[in-house]
Amino acid sequence: MVTVDELFAIDSLLTDTERQIRDTVRAFGEQRLRPHVADWFEQGTFPARELAPELGALGLLGMHLDGYGCAGTSATEYGVACMELEAVDSGVRSMVSVQGSLAMTAIHEYGTEEQKQHWLPQMAAGRALGCFGLTEPDFGSNPGGMRTRAVRDGADWVLNGSKMWITNGSVADIAVVWARTEEGVRGFLVPAGTPGFTAREMHRKLSLRASVTAELDLDGVRLPGDALLPDGKGLSAPLGCLSEARFGIVFGALGAAADCLTAAIDYARTREVFDKPLAAYQLTQAKLADMAVELGKGQLLALHLGRLKDRGELRPEQVSAGKLNSTREAIAIARQCRTILGANGITLDYPVLRHANNLESVLTYEGTAEVHQLVLGEALTGSKAFR
Numbered sequence: 001m002v003t004v005d006e007l008f009a010i011d012s013l014l015t016d017t018e019r020q021i022r023d024t025v026r027a028f029g030e031q032r033l034r035p036h037v038a039d040w041f042e043q044g045t046f047p048a049r050e051l052a053p054e055l056g057a058l059g060l061l062g063m064h065l066d067g068y069g070c071a072g073t074s075a076t077e078y079g080v081a082c083m084e085l086e087a088v089d090s091g092v093r094s095m096v097s098v099q100g101s102l103a104m105t106a107i108h109e110y111g112t113e114e115q116k117q118h119w120l121p122q123m124a125a126g127r128a129l130g131c132f133g134l135t136e137p138d139f140g141s142n143p144g145g146m147r148t149r150a151v152r153d154g155a156d157w158v159l160n161g162s163k164m165w166i167t168n169g170s171v172a173d174i175a176v177v178w179a180r181t182e183e184g185v186r187g188f189l190v191p192a193g194t195p196g197f198t199a200r201e202m203h204r205k206l207s208l209r210a211s212v213t214a215e216l217d218l219d220g221v222r223l224p225g226d227a228l229l230p231d232g233k234g235l236s237a238p239l240g241c242l243s244e245a246r247f248g249i250v251f252g253a254l255g256a257a258a259d260c261l262t263a264a265i266d267y268a269r270t271r272e273v274f275d276k277p278l279a280a281y282q283l284t285q286a287k288l289a290d291m292a293v294e295l296g297k298g299q300l301l302a303l304h305l306g307r308l309k310d311r312g313e314l315r316p317e318q319v320s321a322g323k324l325n326s327t328r329e330a331i332a333i334a335r336q337c338r339t340i341l342g343a344n345g346i347t348l349d350y351p352v353l354r355h356a357n358n359l360e361s362v363l364t365y366e367g368t369a370e371v372h373q374l375v376l377g378e379a380l381t382g383s384k385a386f387r
């Protein structure tokens with residue numbers, strides 16, 4: 001018997017450091033997260049504040065950023081870590097992605113030296129949590145339509161508006177909020193507890209239940225002038241952060257798919273139907289073979305994109321191709337694995353439907369599948385078809 005990794009000789013493509021990171025994060029996930037994750041999912045909770053210092057100690061928060069207490073790993077090493085975290089649950093990887101790729105990247109790329117010195121070391125250590133508020137109730141795929149406004153009042157800024165679907169929102173110490181100003185879209189650092197700023201956790205989710213999602217309300221929030229991120233101007237600033245987070249998803253979603261496939265193969269080898277193991281039926285083997293091929297192809301593409309990023313050559317439409325492929329194939333694999341587990345597949349005793357439900361969010365956030373098709377369509381034809 002071979003694993004999918006062995007089938008595609010994935011190990012031979014990884015460096016020693018990448019293998020070491022994979023093994024360390026996998027061990028942490030198995031020991032510290034997996035025993036609890038089904039309960040967190042069932043209860044709709046995630047102990048973000050409790051886990052953050054442990055994730056920080058492993059160097060996983062803002063791990064691909066340089067300086068300020070960040071681990072400064074390569075992009076591919078970050079991707080490998082995302083894959084292992086999401087093998088446990090997309091909620092865990094989402095928390096790490098939002099902290100590192102969105103909130104910390106925004107401060108790292110667009111902040112002042114004082115903002116970086118103040119926030120990044122404590123965020124890298126997991127002593128402070130961040131969130132990234134771009135989406136609004138009426139503007140998700142088209143953030144350029146945002147209604148949240150920031151206006152100058154003397155040396156201060158005053159923000160009004162609301163943000164929705166914000167990961168880590170109600171547990172964050174610092175919210176990176178994007179708002180329309182007279183000079184276009186700008187980013188602001190809004191500390192929790194600022195008068196007029198409220199974050200309410202959203203409930204009744206059927207996906208990403210082991211993750212904190214919140215609605216942010218900004219009602220006359222007065223911020224000092226130095227709350228502005230000076231170097232992020234226009235919509236390209238938040239979109240730059242999103243491209244970083246999408247890169248993590250290219251790897252992460254495949255971790256969830258790999259976990260489903262492992263569960264389905266284990267199950268098929270022991271479950272007897274019509275007097276022999278389910279794994280011994282051609283129909284089952286066809287499903288497993290097709291899923292293994294898609295998973296392996298996805299991993300090879302992710303590694304290729306990782307190498308391009310490490311060489312500084314990765315283009316946004318290539319990230320779109322990876323995000324589209326990984327999320328679309330991962331959700332198809334999770335659903336197909338569920339069929340192999342029959343009725344058991346719909347319970348939290350197995351990870352497959354939990355992953356499949358999580359992947360609905362992963363398919364949707366950081367640009368929906370359709371948005372990435374449109375990005376690729378534009379790259380291939382030269383015609384924009386967003387409107």
Ligand SMILES: Cc1cc2nc3c(=O)[nH]c(=O)nc-3n(C[C@H](O)[C@H](O)[C@H](O)COP(=O)(O)OP(=O)(O)OC[C@H]3O[C@@H](n4cnc5c(N)ncnc54)[C@H](O)[C@@H]3O)c2cc1C
Pocket residue numbers: 098132133134135137138139140141142164165166167168207208213361364365366367368369370371385386387
């Ligand atoms: C669990 C979760 C966590 C999230 N975390 C964050 C976060 O931390 N920060 C943040 O800012 N946002 C976050 N989001 C929001 C996420 O980024 C948005 O949900 C996403 O961008 C899609 O926006 P929407 O939900 O408003 O859908 P819409 O934009 O309303 O899209 C609805 C449908 O229309 C399609 N569509 C849109 N435009 C076109 C078009 N031009 N042509 C054809 N079809 C189109 C879409 O693909 C989709 O199928 C999160 C979402 C979820 C579910």
